[in-house]
Amino acid sequence: MFARVGIFGTGLLGGSVGLGLRERFLAEEVVAYDPDPTALEAALALGAADRIETRLGPWIAELDLGVLAAPVGALEALGREVARHAAPTTLWTDVGSVKAPVVAALEPLLPRFVGGHPMAGSERAGVENAHAGLLQNAAWILTPSRRTAAEDLKQLERLVEALGAYPLLVAPELHDRLVARVSHLPYLLAVALNRIVDADPNRETLMFLAAGGFRDLTRVASGSPRMSRDMVVANRAALREAARDLKAVLDELVAVLDEPERLLELAQEAKRLRDGLPVVRRSLLPVQHDLVVAVPDRPGELARITSALGEAGVNIKDIEVLNVRDEGGAIRLGFVSAEEKQAGRRVLESIGYRTR
Ligand SMILES: NC(=O)c1ccc[n+]([C@@H]2O[C@H](COP(=O)([O-])OP(=O)(O)OC[C@H]3O[C@@H](n4cnc5c(N)ncnc54)[C@H](O)[C@@H]3O)[C@@H](O)[C@H]2O)c1
Numbered sequence: 001m002f003a004r005v006g007i008f009g010t011g012l013l014g015g016s017v018g019l020g021l022r023e024r025f026l027a028e029e030v031v032a033y034d035p036d037p038t039a040l041e042a043a044l045a046l047g048a049a050d051r052i053e054t055r056l057g058p059w060i061a062e063l064d065l066g067v068l069a070a071p072v073g074a075l076e077a078l079g080r081e082v083a084r085h086a087a088p089t090t091l092w093t094d095v096g097s098v099k100a101p102v103v104a105a106l107e108p109l110l111p112r113f114v115g116g117h118p119m120a121g122s123e124r125a126g127v128e129n130a131h132a133g134l135l136q137n138a139a140w141i142l143t144p145s146r147r148t149a150a151e152d153l154k155q156l157e158r159l160v161e162a163l164g165a166y167p168l169l170v171a172p173e174l175h176d177r178l179v180a181r182v183s184h185l186p187y188l189l190a191v192a193l194n195r196i197v198d199a200d201p202n203r204e205t206l207m208f209l210a211a212g213g214f215r216d217l218t219r220v221a222s223g224s225p226r227m228s229r230d231m232v233v234a235n236r237a238a239l240r241e242a243a244r245d246l247k248a249v250l251d252e253l254v255a256v257l258d259e260p261e262r263l264l265e266l267a268q269e270a271k272r273l274r275d276g277l278p279v280v281r282r283s284l285l286p287v288q289h290d291l292v293v294a295v296p297d298r299p300g301e302l303a304r305i306t307s308a309l310g311e312a313g314v315n316i317k318d319i320e321v322l323n324v325r326d327e328g329g330a331i332r333l334g335f336v337s338a339e340e341k342q343a344g345r346r347v348l349e350s351i352g353y354r355t356r
Pocket residue numbers: 008009010011012013014033034035036039069070071072074078095096097098117118119120121122123124125126127223224227231
């Protein structure tokens with residue numbers, strides 16, 4: 001699809017794009033740059049780049065595509081630097097979480113720049129946590145403007161699809177208003193919940209008690225603080241509006257604590273919305289047919305299971321260790337079809353395994 005692609009910023013997102021390009025043979029060569037030599041070396045070692053460059057320089061003029069994957073607060077200065085070396089023929093995009101200010105700053109610097117934002121990520125920063133599957137099935141927003149050439153947009157849409165994601169075209173300002181609600185506000189809320197626990201005289205006890213509810217709601221606070229800080233600061237106008245709405249809703253909910261029937265209605269509405277979110281499987285397998293196998297704690301058990309299935313011609317698509325206890329544990333085996341799963345089940349039960 002491209003001869004030479006440059007990735008600027010080899011962290012979680014830049015690394016995942018690099019891995020996706022290389023694993024799917026979408027670029028002849030992926031060249032990476034990052035001001036942090038450790039991140040750069042790691043990108044090369046982990047296969048997210050074919051070549052690394054420690055300085056911005058004339059090599060940039062040889063790129064067919066440049067992907068800016070630095071924190072939002074660094075994008076304008078980075079754009080200015082790369083523009084000094086860039087050829088007018090290079091297509092540019094970014095993966096930043098905020099679009100209006102980024103597009104306004106970069107479009108005049110890089111004539112073929114189109115903003116982008118994959119709605120996928122993780123609370124673990126850095127290329128060590130990057131993988132091509134992160135982008136799989138994600139909505140990937142592209143933010144064309146009046147200056148965007150139709151052919152440039154088409155080329156980026158094709159790239160997004162080739163990386164396994166779904167392109168969605170949204171104007172930069174609208175993008176920022178939308179993600180303020182579904183991404184930036186949840187991040188701020190995660191920070192707020194942590195602050196409440198942190199400031200409590202019973203902090204240690206609260207930390208011990210925090211179970212799935214607190215953990216699920218605060219997960220994104222474990223991400224790169226610099227990346228997230230840049231994201232919410234750059235989108236502060238839309239975020240303030242979303243936060244005002246949140247405060248009003250919280251006040252309403254607190255008020256209806258005295259009206260159990262009304263609260264039940266609101267809780268049911270919330271459940272309907274939450275349960276209706278599209279299920280996005282960030283996995284290379286579109287559908288899984290799973291079998292859970294109880295595994296006794298003895299040497300050679302995994303070999304016995306996998307050999308028996310292999311000899312019977314049953315293919316394992318996915319495997320995961322679910323739990324390990326003193327008396328043994330369980331593994332989950334994924335098969336490509338229900339028939340294959342049944343065949344696997346028969347084989348394993350015939351040699352004494354318990355399955356579910
Ligand atoms: N983490 C997520 O969930 C997520 C999701 C979608 C989009 N994004 C966006 O992707 C971008 C990268 O975030 P990340 O999660 O990969 O962060 P990260 O912390 O994992 O990686 C950021 C990388 O950028 C490098 N960097 C810093 N300044 C730079 C500069 N001037 N030039 C080039 N590289 C520079 C850092 O050294 C680091 O390696 C951000 O703009 C973020 O808003 C993040």
